[in-house]
């Protein structure tokens with residue numbers, strides 16, 4: 001693994017992605033396909049991870065559990081907010097919050113949240129080092145601690 005890095009703050013990775021849900025995103029019931037939302041989550045997590053890692057060479061290692069608690073309608077604007085919560089040596093845990101905005105009323109509701117682990121890689125696909133993450137706010141420190149605990153549990157499990 002790689003060279004030394006100076007640390008970066010979580011907000012430096014913040015990435016917001018918006019996408020209008022169109023008929024091609026519909027499932028047979030007329031709502032948005034879960035798979036369409038997963039693709040957007042992956043894109044948003046990728047952008048945040050690349051911003052933190054300082055490279056466009058990041059790959060998805062895992063998705064945690066995703067619950068679809070309420071449907072999203074065709075014609076709604078889906079907004080995804082992603083930010084790195086934790087950085088290991090080469091991996092980054094990225095939190096993604098998903099919102100749906102009704103463009104008639106302007107009302108916005110949170111429909112999902114998800115954690116995605118992305119890994120920075122070299123040209124051969126081997127993991128490379130990323131900058132340490134330096135949480136600043138109380139919320140960022142809490143998210144960092146929770147991510148570290150998840151990572152430790154996963155290492156024990158595997």
Ligand SMILES: CC(C)(COP(=O)(O)OP(=O)(O)OC[C@H]1O[C@@H](n2cnc3c(N)ncnc32)[C@H](O)[C@@H]1OP(=O)(O)O)[C@@H](O)C(=O)NCCC(=O)NCCS
Nearest residue numbers: 059060061062087088089090091092117119121125126127
């Ligand atoms: C992700 C990948 C690069 C990891 O490579 P690897 O040789 O297994 O690397 P390592 O075991 O050394 O792990 C590297 C880092 O990834 C993390 N990692 C690996 N697999 C993971 C998983 N399933 N979930 C979470 N983290 C994982 C490790 O904890 C480690 O983190 P650290 O460097 O911060 O300590 C490799 O498995 C890969 O290329 N996967 C396919 C990626 C891809 O194609 N994604 C799109 C899927 S459609």
